[in-house]
Amino acid sequence: MIxxxxxxxxxxxxxxxxxxxxxxxxxxxxxxxxxxxHKRFIRHSPFLCIASAAADGQPNVSPKxxxxxxxxxxxxxxxVIPDRLGNNKVETFANLVDNPKLALVFFxxxxxxxxxxxGTGEIVCDPAFLELGRVGSSLPTAxxxxxxxxxxxxxxxxxxxxxxxxxxxxxTPGVIPxxxxxxxxxxxxxxxxxxxxxxxxHMYREELY
Numbered sequence: 001m002i003x004x005x006x007x008x009x010x011x012x013x014x015x016x017x018x019x020x021x022x023x024x025x026x027x028x029x030x031x032x033x034x035x036x037x038h039k040r041f042i043r044h045s046p047f048l049c050i051a052s053a054a055a056d057g058q059p060n061v062s063p064k065x066x067x068x069x070x071x072x073x074x075x076x077x078x079x080v081i082p083d084r085l086g087n088n089k090v091e092t093f094a095n096l097v098d099n100p101k102l103a104l105v106f107f108x109x110x111x112x113x114x115x116x117x118x119g120t121g122e123i124v125c126d127p128a129f130l131e132l133g134r135v136g137s138s139l140p141t142a143x144x145x146x147x148x149x150x151x152x153x154x155x156x157x158x159x160x161x162x163x164x165x166x167x168x169x170x171x172t173p174g175v176i177p178x179x180x181x182x183x184x185x186x187x188x189x190x191x192x193x194x195x196x197x198x199x200x201x202h203m204y205r206e207e208l209y
Contacts, residue, residue: 030152033076038151041115045106055098062092072132077148082133082140112156119148138209
């Protein structure tokens with residue numbers, strides 16, 4: 001079995017012996033609040049990933065995206081993220097009900113660096129918080145309030161290595177099957193893939209809010 005061939009690191013002492021100590025600069029930029037650089041980044045960010053974990057520790061990561069500034073900054077310790085229309089699996093919210101700890105990573109297209117935030121979250125339905133997420137006549141049905149315990153800048157090595165923002169590295173059309181085709185196959189649907197894809201495109205055009 002493969003586990004018998006692996007050399008594993010399974011305690012904190014071995015971890016530090018293998019990797020060494022973190023740089024002083026990396027530790028110094030970690031703050032227990034949002035500073036002006038964090039806030040500026042968040043105000044311009046249209047996309048984030050949110051990590052949560054169930055009561056049993058099973059993790060989950062979910063993408064969230066909207067126009068730049070969709071995450072509202074109430075103060076140095078508080079963010080509000082509107083919840084948009086989805087498939088109602090609400091896996092992040094299900095986790096937070098049992099375990100409020102979470103982490104966020106904010107991205108800005110064309111910017112190599114990121115901002116990371118840790119804290120706790122609570123699901124709110126108060127009208128004043130929902131109003132922050134209004135788009136035209138549409139209001140979110142809930143919002144996530146994040147109480148920040150840690151915030152820090154993250155270097156761009158991962159994005160540089162991946163060439164994430166470089167159009168010359170984008171996937172060639174057809175390399176990945178259409179979403180409709182993959183849903184048809186995975187869910188064993190009798191509906192033609194083209195019809196499923198048409199419904200998906202309609203959802204993208206008309207059912208974002």
